[in-house]
């Protein structure tokens with residue numbers, strides 16, 4: 001098993017965000033690291049919070065994200081490239097386009113530990129964990145995600161709303177416990 005140090009990895013990603021080709025360089029680092037998802041798990045703290053911002057400035061945002069199995073993250077965009085690597089569980093990303101003000105499901109992908117996914121700035125996706133365990137990964141955005149003006153999209157009508165905590169809480173779906 002290779003060794004993985006989260007602080008060092010965050011430093012390398014941050015350096016890559018200053019390069020001439022940040023999306024490519026970040027993707028390269030993510031592919032190399034996620035080739036050994038077990039090493040990432042061993043080298044990453046068991047964070048109490050589901051969403052942890054590891055680093056953010058105007059060039060890059062690096063999040064540690066855990067999605068609980070009962071949560072369906074509503075469709076949203078990022079307005080910046082997103083590179084998402086998974087090291088535990090199965091994460092289903094569903095992709096949409098807005099056509100005639102309707103949200104149309106275009107496909108979905110189940111990421112397994114070791115998978116890395118790049119989503120373009122205009123991409124719209126919803127996210128859920130598959131099965132009854134959380135999925136856990138590192139999400140990288142090539143801008144300051146908390147300050148970008150981006151959108152959430154109504155599950156059925158496709159209407160766009162500003163991405164705020166309040167709208168997110170209103171639009172997220174949480175399965176009732178059986």
Ligand SMILES: [Fe+2]
Pocket residue numbers: 076077078082125
């Ligand atoms: Fe997202």
